[in-house]
Amino acid sequence: MAFLDPPTDEELTRRAQSGETAALGLLLARHQAPMRAVALSLLGHGPDAEDAVQDAVVTALRRIGDVRDPAAVGAWLRAIVRNTSRMRLRGGRETPGLDWLDRPAPRTDEPSHPERVVDRHALRDWIWDAMAELPQQSRLVLMLRHFSGITSYQEIAEACEIPLGTVRSRLSQARGKLAEVLLRTATEAHDDASRVVEDSRREAELTLDGAIRGRQPREILELWPAETELVGILRTPGERCHPFPAMERTRRSGITQHLRHVVASPDITIWEMATVNPDGIPNPCPANLAWLMIREPDRRVRSLRVVFPRRTAADTDAPSAADTPDGSARSVGTGRPA
Template identity: 35%
Template sequence: MTSPPDHPPTAGSAARPAVSDADLLNRHIAGDPHAFGEIVKRHRDRMWAVALRTLGDPDEAADVVQDAFVSAYRKAESFRGEAAVTTWLHRIVVNACLDRMRRKSVRPVADDELIEAAERDAPHTDQTGEREISLEVTAALKLLPADQRAALVLVDMMGYGVDDAASVLGVPPGTVKSRCARGRAKLAPILSHLRNRSDLTRVSSAKGAELRDA
């Protein structure tokens, strides 16, 4: 899978091509006071979605996105065009999320502790609605190690291919596959009470489409 386009085409784009993200970044570096603001408008919702899914906390996600865009603004000249601007922005946001999670993490959580936490916090009512299932998946993700959580968010929720996720995370594709596999293995017993796997798959797919379109 190739890197996602910098910006999706809009209606009428064939007659009047939109300015690419890379061009906007170059304009910003050249001193255009409005160029970076346009980049923020295009991508803040998607960056917010990544941060929120990775951190599971709206306030922390907002702080991370703000800090990430400030960092991107200041370090724009470091962009070398080796990947799409969106991939570069994702890398800054995800790294900020990982740094925050690692600072808060005191020690690794054992698999049996993950299951115990899920059983303790699992609702006792029949969870059949898509929102309830989505909330449970988000809560379960928060129990995973930071690296596994970030890989699963990119691949399973944001729809990135393994190669693209590897570019964002700065690791080999095999590492992304391994982290996803370990994360899914840990999530399986935590979410075992969601017996209807087709519903879970449908929710995950719908949520991923929703975030990709954000």
């Protein structure tokens, strides 16, 4: 009986670059041990070494299309771990590494772009399916950190009302679990994550339009039952509040909100908004805010928290002081939108 030779690194890399997630998963699994050895040699035994390997896996997912010598992909992966470990030794700033998945993919016919790039849709679906296996609390901080404009540790801590150290530990645990699940599920079929986002975008547009009109369509009303709770800074202290009265206050004040970005999973939704204040309003709303919603399995909204990041829209696309672990943010605003 003839046995097929296992695929070479070069073959797996080329298949991964052409959009085959199973090949990418096999490649990462094959090199996980030498990657860990590099981290251990620089950081010693402990959580830092494991975190460095996990971060390197995420980086490899993002940059596999940049590999110019597929036969030398092992050295490339070890170099990523080495750089990640050295950044940890220097106490370097940790930056988000997954937000590129929600950006439009560059055209592959441009001369400056590599011919082979991992298909963004397949990779996105793979990652979102893996994220679905994380505990909800861990998934929320991961979604904020890597997919929204609320990226600094301080912003996330205030948005979730948890200590800064809890943000760090949940992110570390979430990334470790994500890397583990990605390697385990590389060969499986994955749902279309873009459908969830597009459904959420349509829902957001209908909700905002209904808020402006002062009357929500039936399909939106069904998602906001009487037990839905408004939490956070907009809540009246000591009372259980439904979000609709806050929406009505916003409508009467003349403040309008415009959808900027949607991050969505079946049970967590983040709508990032830009706001416009009417001229002369005495208590203007900050220019940017986000709706953080926790949902029931049937998609009904369990709770809504409105968060007011300090940064502007331009700040979310470039490194700033707010990206550092000691950066500042606020979850309060002068206006009272919802």
